[in-house]
Amino acid sequence: MRVIDTGKLPVLSAEIFVIPLEANRFLIYAPLRRAAFVGNAGVVNFLADLKGGRVEGCGDGGNDDETLEFLRRLEIVDAGPETPPHEVFPDEPEPTSVTLFLTTACNLRCAYCYAAAGEGRARHMSLELARRGVDFVVGNALRRGEDHCEVNFHGGGEPTRNWPTLTATLAYARRQAEARGLKLTAYLATNAVFSARQLDWIVAHIDGASVSCDGLPEVHDANRVTPAGQGSSASVLRALRRFDAENFAYGIRMTVTAAAIPRLADSVEYLCANFHPGQIQAEPAYQIGRGALAPSAETETFVVAFREAQGRARRYGHELTFSAARAGTLTDHFCAATQDLFALTPDGSVSSCYEVFDESSPRAPIFLYGAADGKDGWRFDREKIAFLRRQTVDRRAYCAGCFARWSCGGDCYHKALVVHGEGEFAGTERCDIIRELTRDQILAYIAEAGGVFWHGMPEAVAATIEKCACVSCAEGENPPRVPLFV
Numbered sequence: 001m002r003v004i005d006t007g008k009l010p011v012l013s014a015e016i017f018v019i020p021l022e023a024n025r026f027l028i029y030a031p032l033r034r035a036a037f038v039g040n041a042g043v044v045n046f047l048a049d050l051k052g053g054r055v056e057g058c059g060d061g062g063n064d065d066e067t068l069e070f071l072r073r074l075e076i077v078d079a080g081p082e083t084p085p086h087e088v089f090p091d092e093p094e095p096t097s098v099t100l101f102l103t104t105a106c107n108l109r110c111a112y113c114y115a116a117a118g119e120g121r122a123r124h125m126s127l128e129l130a131r132r133g134v135d136f137v138v139g140n141a142l143r144r145g146e147d148h149c150e151v152n153f154h155g156g157g158e159p160t161r162n163w164p165t166l167t168a169t170l171a172y173a174r175r176q177a178e179a180r181g182l183k184l185t186a187y188l189a190t191n192a193v194f195s196a197r198q199l200d201w202i203v204a205h206i207d208g209a210s211v212s213c214d215g216l217p218e219v220h221d222a223n224r225v226t227p228a229g230q231g232s233s234a235s236v237l238r239a240l241r242r243f244d245a246e247n248f249a250y251g252i253r254m255t256v257t258a259a260a261i262p263r264l265a266d267s268v269e270y271l272c273a274n275f276h277p278g279q280i281q282a283e284p285a286y287q288i289g290r291g292a293l294a295p296s297a298e299t300e301t302f303v304v305a306f307r308e309a310q311g312r313a314r315r316y317g318h319e320l321t322f323s324a325a326r327a328g329t330l331t332d333h334f335c336a337a338t339q340d341l342f343a344l345t346p347d348g349s350v351s352s353c354y355e356v357f358d359e360s361s362p363r364a365p366i367f368l369y370g371a372a373d374g375k376d377g378w379r380f381d382r383e384k385i386a387f388l389r390r391q392t393v394d395r396r397a398y399c400a401g402c403f404a405r406w407s408c409g410g411d412c413y414h415k416a417l418v419v420h421g422e423g424e425f426a427g428t429e430r431c432d433i434i435r436e437l438t439r440d441q442i443l444a445y446i447a448e449a450g451g452v453f454w455h456g457m458p459e460a461v462a463a464t465i466e467k468c469a470c471v472s473c474a475e476g477e478n479p480p481r482v483p484l485f486v
């Protein structure tokens with residue numbers, strides 16, 4: 001028992017995680033206070049005593065009082081109860097953002113494609129269905145008194161392969177929004193293999209794009225090939241150069257296979273040295289679709305390569321991101337899949353997940369939660385919506401002791417289903433990557449804040465951080481300049 005004084009007992013007022021660094025150095029992290037510092041075993045023991053009610057301020061200006069004062073400054077002591085993030089939903093989904101899976105056709109045959117696009121019969125969304133989706137979000141924005149709505153063109157294939165619907169839908173959406181005094185934002189997730197005419201149109205009409213590009217031409221071309229097996233880098237890099245010339249907003253989404261891990265840093269440097277993307281995100285390839293049998297890239301070597309690539313990106317003033325490492329963000333969900341994402345399949349089902357873009361997906365019964373109904377309405381399955389909304393990190397026993405939980409949000413639910421089926425979540429290989437990279441971020445925040453402690457988001461980070469990995473987060477408190485799609 002530490003020295004007792006007659007004063008009020010100091011109370012630990014934060015959820016604390018102690019993360020061992022090296023000998024006698026520990027990262028002390030209070031995620032809900034956005035606070036952290038590096039301490040020794042003495043501080044860790046002090047915190048344990050505090051938690052056990054075995055510390056009292058003695059008021060003699062000694063070491064314990066100094067430590068208590070420091071902890072009060074970080075809201076770790078005597079700051080009252082914490083408020084964990086908790087998303088509140090309306091009874092019925094009222095999205096102001098629609099994602100249109102315009103087609104399952106694709107002009108590429110990427111070796112790791114999650115959608116195995118190009119295989120099977122291609123299906124295209126009709127203009128009528130796309131308009132119905134637009135009408136719904138425009139109506140919701142008006143009902144909710146908002147001044148903004150959003151249309152996103154996405155895959156299951158390459159959205160520009162359904163060019164007539166894409167262009168006509170955007171023209172329609174702009175007319176509808178303008179007539180009602182709403183601002184409309186339109187984003188495109190694309191492989192950036194366009195004709196010259198398409199490139200002109202995109203630069204003139206779309207607000208931003210998320211471009212799939214794996215970096216060095218030879219790395220990109222190893223996987224991102226045409227049906228004839230030719231690399232697509234020349235077309236993609238031409239599009240990026242044009243985007244830069246026009247000051248068009250875009251982010252780059254890199255997919256990293258096991259074979260490409262050793263080239264990740266060079267690839268990131270190549271992109272940083274030659275182009276001006278608003279964001280660069282690198283994710284290990286998922287083992288689904290055409291990549292189902294590929295070796296895992298969710299490895300320690302990915303973390304090592306990511307760190308090296310991050311260092312190179314910073315030399316050019318860029319930040320490399322990984323979707324689930326986002327220290328300082330507070331959320332109980334990973335992505336919009338559990339927050340009423342309103343995405344439409346070509347056949348008119350409503351999906352909450354970017355990887356479930358048609359009715360034949362093995363996980364369609366979970367993520368497809370509605371459909372077009374009657375002449376112009378929508379029908380939603382309330383039970384499915386409630387189930388999806390319940391997939392929060394605080395409901396996962398496995399995540400309870402994880403320091404990254406309030407920023408990770410429980411990671412990709414689709415990925416968890418692929419790994420564990422519908423059984424109890426028991427972590428994935430991504431968890432190690434998430435924790436390592438989140439820890440790096442916290443240490444970087446401490447360093448940026450002067451090297452002693454971090455408390456509150458660094459302004460520069462807050463301005464760019466993605467609230468979550470998915471496009472609907474453009475509606476969030478820290479909208480990314482260009483949403484990146486996972």
Ligand code: SF4
Binds near residue numbers: 337353355356412469
């Ligand atoms: S992050 Fe995972 S759950 Fe969320 S939309 Fe993407 S694939 Fe689906």
Ligand code: SF4
Binds near residue numbers: 403409410431
């Ligand atoms: S255990 Fe894994 S999924 Fe859960 S919060 Fe931690 S890193 Fe995220």
